[in-house]
């Protein structure tokens with residue numbers, strides 16, 4: 555029987571950190587190779603190096619690639635050339651190697667950033683006016699067409715999801731417009747205060763990481779004949795604005811305060827839809843999200859407070875009756891621990 559051998563490229567990022575674990579649970583520890591430019595990966599690999607990538611695929615008998623290396627929306631606006639080069643050039647290398655080495659499957663994420671000001675703001679459908687106005691969005695839209703091209707022309711079985719903003723507690727986000735929705739949890743626990751770089755009512759499509767990981771695995775398990783979209787599937791989880799998330803956090807941390815200082819990322823967010831219609835994903839492979847704003851917030855606070863060595867704020871039931879607000883003094887006495895953890899994280903980021 556043929557063994558599935560998976561290469562995850564960009565494995566040390568926000569998605570890769572959790573996807574690699576999930577893939578290892580499914581395929582076995584030694585059948586999933588974590589590749590990245592960061593030294594914490596199993597192997598150091600620059601996706602821009604076609605020869606190196608091809609050698610890794612051959613030497614490790616790789617059968618599937620999950621390609622996650624990219625420059626995200628906010629960083630992309632500051633580094634247009636590098637973003638275009640990595641996001642499109644990296645994908646093209648993966649698709650070429652998939653064709654040459656006759657790989658079974660490839661996963662590559664697109665983003666809601668493909669949509670622009672001309673797209674419907676609410677319940678944005680799969681097929682509509684798609685005119686991205688960021689370097690990141692343009693690179694994702696071009697990538698979608700390249701995936702479709704390699705499928706139609708060479709039969710490469712490449713599958714893709716347009717992820718909304720992703721919220722997770724394991725790894726820090728990598729420079730996107732929706733990063734606030736992760737930062738806010740860290741700051742709420744450590745300082746009970748957050749300055750948000752989006753305006754309070756800037757509503758965006760978002761998703762909790764466990765849903766994003768499950769969506770990826772479900773899409774990749776779907777029989778080939780059921781995949782009707784070879785550019786990238788719309789995918790929805792929940793939609794909320796910073797003020798909605800702040801109000802939800804306040805239920806658990808009553809002292810929590812938020813202020814708003816919108817910067818250039820607010821304009822990027824303004825150009826994206828507030829909500830997404832994902833009926834093709836639901837019809838083709840039975841997609842359904844499990845988390846909403848309430849259950850995501852409860853889980854994030856619980857998991858992060860454990861990670862930061864704080865008392866567990868709440869039970870997983872997410873009911874108001876079970877909620878135990880943390881006293882102000884208790885939080886302050888814990889700040890020493892939390893701040894030193896933050897220093898470690900900062901050092902790690904600066905070293906990259």
Ligand SMILES: NC(=O)c1ccc[n+]([C@@H]2O[C@H](COP(=O)([O-])OP(=O)(O)OC[C@H]3O[C@@H](n4cnc5c(N)ncnc54)[C@H](O)[C@@H]3O)[C@@H](O)[C@H]2O)c1
Nearest residue numbers: 564566567568569591600601623624663665717719720728
């Ligand atoms: N996180 C989100 O909210 C979100 C939303 C929509 C789509 N996506 C897409 O999902 C994918 C992964 O996103 P993420 O949030 O995990 O990104 P991230 O920035 O957290 O991680 C990207 C990883 O790629 C690595 N990398 C960068 N350049 C590389 C290179 N040349 N060779 C090998 N590795 C390299 C980085 O070191 C990093 O570990 C990206 O394609 C992104 O566009 C993410």
